Amino acid sequence: MKRVIPPVKGTRDFYPEQMALRTWLYGMMRQVSESFGYQEYEAPILESLELYAAKSGEELVKEQAYVFTDRGGDAITLRPELTPSLARMVAQRQKELVFPLRWWSFGPFWRYERPQKGRTREFFQWNVDMIGVNSPEADAEIVAVLVSFFRQVGLRPEQVLVMVNNRRLMDARFDAFEIPPTMRPAVSTWIDRREKMEPKEWLAYGREIGLSERQLGQIGEMLEDRELWRRSEELIRFFAATQAMGIGDYVRFEPSIVRGLLYYTGTVIEAWEVGGEIKRAILGGGRYDNLLADVGGEPLPGVGFAMGDVVITLILEKYGLLPQNLNVYPARILVTVFDQDHLLESFKLADELRSAGLKVACYPEAAKLPRQFRYADRMGMQAVLVLGPDEMANGTVTVKDLRQGAQVQVARREAAAFLKEMLARRA
RNA sequence: GUGCCCAUAGUUCAAUCGGCGGAACGUCUGACUGUGGAUCAGAAGGAUGUGGGUUCGAGCCCCACUGGGCACCCCA
Numbered sequence A: 001m002k003r004v005i006p007p008v009k010g011t012r013d014f015y016p017e018q019m020a021l022r023t024w025l026y027g028m029m030r031q032v033s034e035s036f037g038y039q040e041y042e043a044p045i046l047e048s049l050e051l052y053a054a055k056s057g058e059e060l061v062k063e064q065a066y067v068f069t070d071r072g073g074d075a076i077t078l079r080p081e082l083t084p085s086l087a088r089m090v091a092q093r094q095k096e097l098v099f100p101l102r103w104w105s106f107g108p109f110w111r112y113e114r115p116q117k118g119r120t121r122e123f124f125q126w127n128v129d130m131i132g133v134n135s136p137e138a139d140a141e142i143v144a145v146l147v148s149f150f151r152q153v154g155l156r157p158e159q160v161l162v163m164v165n166n167r168r169l170m171d172a173r174f175d176a177f178e179i180p181p182t183m184r185p186a187v188s189t190w191i192d193r194r195e196k197m198e199p200k201e202w203l204a205y206g207r208e209i210g211l212s213e214r215q216l217g218q219i220g221e222m223l224e225d226r227e228l229w230r231r232s233e234e235l236i237r238f239f240a241a242t243q244a245m246g247i248g249d250y251v252r253f254e255p256s257i258v259r260g261l262l263y264y265t266g267t268v269i270e271a272w273e274v275g276g277e278i279k280r281a282i283l284g285g286g287r288y289d290n291l292l293a294d295v296g297g298e299p300l301p302g303v304g305f306a307m308g309d310v311v312i313t314l315i316l317e318k319y320g321l322l323p324q325n326l327n328v329y330p331a332r333i334l335v336t337v338f339d340q341d342h343l344l345e346s347f348k349l350a351d352e353l354r355s356a357g358l359k360v361a362c363y364p365e366a367a368k369l370p371r372q373f374r375y376a377d378r379m380g381m382q383a384v385l386v387l388g389p390d391e392m393a394n395g396t397v398t399v400k401d402l403r404q405g406a407q408v409q410v411a412r413r414e415a416a417a418f419l420k421e422m423l424a425r426r427a
Numbered sequence B: 001g002u003g004c005c006c007a008u009a010g011u012u013c014a015a016u017c018g019g020c021g022g023a024a025c026g027u028c029u030g031a032c033u034g035u036g037g038a039u040c041a042g043a044a045g046g047a048u049g050u051g052g053g054u055u056c057g058a059g060c061c062c063c064a065c066u067g068g069g070c071a072c073c074c075c076a
Helices: A016-035 A049-053 A058-064 A083-092 A136-153 A167-176 A181-192 A199-208 A213-224 A233-244 A309-318 A340-355 A369-378 A389-394 A412-426
Strands: A046-048 A066-069 A075-078 A101-110 A122-131 A160-166 A251-253 A267-273 A283-287 A302-308 A333-335 A360-362 A383-386 A396-401 A407-411
Touching (some): A016 A136, A016 A309, A046 A083, A049 A083, A083 A122, A083 A302, A136 A267, A233 A251, A333 A340, A340 A360, A389 A396, A396 A412
Parallel strands (some): A333 A383
Antiparallel strands (some): A046 A075, A066 A075, A101 A122, A160 A267, A383 A396
């Protein structure tokens, strides 16, 4: 065979089977989002580099974003995340939008990375955000939306958990430990690294970034403190709200959650698989109270999260929660073409059935009947219709039920009703 | 961007020490001239990812590239 041009590295082809799965996921997200009153929106795939330059984090913009110069000489980015676009869209219509604003979206994103398990270069992401309120209860609602999704797809708290921390709480502790603001990004990275390193190594790394022995001890102790959240008024209210909303069993305080994005200001969240087999965050999010002002709007607080399709699919697969019988073949009925002389009459019959509201495929040429029946079988059809000389002579069509193997002749004008009843019986 | 592993028919995989590339499934044809699946018979299908090197001889050994997998980095 000649060489087929391969797909771009890190992209995935969605054949009908995969597309059905993506559509299913999308449907779950829509159902959950709308149940909380969120409105769907979409932003452009292309954004100016400037939009991300300020706040998305060095690594994300400088090393992972797809950036190119367009024919007009502008620096354009394939969006690596949605939140800056959302901030821009809200800032543009800030005076006329109704707040608090609840919006959700599902679409493609790009990051230039080495593809591996749970990570591709092109991926789809579900974004849910509430803008215009800065209460901890709003943070809790955002978490309730994603927990509602977990429940909807059948994930239990023994399988996935939402880890919660708060940047202001951490800043207060860093103040108390006399860690200067300039050191904090490095300290955050260091904290994030703890689970992955040997304790000795980790401490050595801490000294390397300039922490004193006293500070090392204080931070180590802080990370063990499961009650630390009681020092944060915001987290006290947050956890009270999650209890009230009945999602407490999915939510844990976790002081080592820091998140890489620079624009988070308060509560931050990440969801992880409990078994620890899939070592990748299922989703991430948090409160960003300065982002609107940063893209040129009036100050307005926001909170939200993003979940990628790749990791959640791995999780669902691991726990056997992917749907099994997705509808890959829409039509359940095939109209065969008896021979060249009956071709147009078959097309006409198919049209009559569609007008009656049925999903019908017609074989597109005169071929041997066995071939047409085999086609119907492989396309998962339930009924095959034959319109030959006998049927034409007495105004009938022959309907064969592929599941049962039996066939009958019915009056052509009653065919649609007959088929509807047959399909309903099977459903 | 760094490291390790992998690449043979449409698919999943064989091929002994470096010695004429095979099987299963799938596909196509027929058994069946107005009927799918099951069964049986037959057929087609490959410059062994690309480019170089070693050798009398390379699917097999060496190098580079491309793609894939895994880990790091980072993150959805």
